[in-house]
Amino acid sequence: MRLLRLFLFLLGAVIVAGLAWGMYRTWRSEKSSNQAVFTSGSATLPAEGFYRGTVTGYTGSWQGKNFYDDGGGENVFAEAARTATRYPFRLATGHGLRDKNLAVVILDYNQPSNPWWLKFIVDEIVATGPTTYLGKVHVRIAPKLVLTLGFFALERQ
Numbered sequence: 001m002r003l004l005r006l007f008l009f010l011l012g013a014v015i016v017a018g019l020a021w022g023m024y025r026t027w028r029s030e031k032s033s034n035q036a037v038f039t040s041g042s043a044t045l046p047a048e049g050f051y052r053g054t055v056t057g058y059t060g061s062w063q064g065k066n067f068y069d070d071g072g073g074e075n076v077f078a079e080a081a082r083t084a085t086r087y088p089f090r091l092a093t094g095h096g097l098r099d100k101n102l103a104v105v106i107l108d109y110n111q112p113s114n115p116w117w118l119k120f121i122v123d124e125i126v127a128t129g130p131t132t133y134l135g136k137v138h139v140r141i142a143p144k145l146v147l148t149l150g151f152f153a154l155e156r157q
Contacts, residue, residue: 022139022147029136030098034151038134041126043093043103046133050076051154065107065154067091073107087114089123096124097138097146107135122146131156 029035046067053064053076066085067073071092074085089107096102107123125135133154139147 019141019147022141022149025150026098026148029148029150032151034134037128038126038136038151039099039102041104041128041134043105044127045091045093045105046125046127046154047156050157051133052157053152053154055150055152064157087118096136097122097140098136098148099124102126105133123152125154 048067048069050066051064053062055062061077061079063076063078063083065073065075072088072090074089075087077084077086087109088111089109090111092106092108093103094106096104104124104126107125109121109123110119120139120141122138122140123135124138125133128134135152135154137149137152139149141147
């Protein structure tokens with residue numbers, strides 16, 4: 001019984017810490033200069049093709065996104081001497097999860113082939129130029145609890 005209480009306490013502490021970190025990231029994101037750029041963008045669907053992605057401070061294998069004419073797309077990753085696509089999404093236009101008065105392009109990862117944890121992620125993008133987009137990464141914890149992890153940029157190649 002003592003071990004169960006300790007486990008539940010530690011689990012609760014991890015959940016509270018994770019939510020606190022997420023709320024901090026959301027607050028920082030919404031106060032950043034990217035937020036002003038994001039809210040001045042337009043909900044223009046991207047043309048088919050590869051868009052190189054960048055995230056400030058990120059040095060991982062994510063390279064960007066492929067968009068397709070059928071209203072979907074996939075993320076592109078560098079793997080050894082080649083690239084691989086993973087994590088498909090569907091495109092739709094709608095209002096932002098946190099920016100409720102802003103029209104955005106929604107990238108919905110709640111697709112059958114994606115892992116369970118990715119189905120909580122919702123990206124939103126807005127056009128900031130003819131071939132450039134600024135995106136936000138959200139985690140939907142519950143219908144009314146959406147945390148923003150940060151921004152990413154996309155540029156047509």
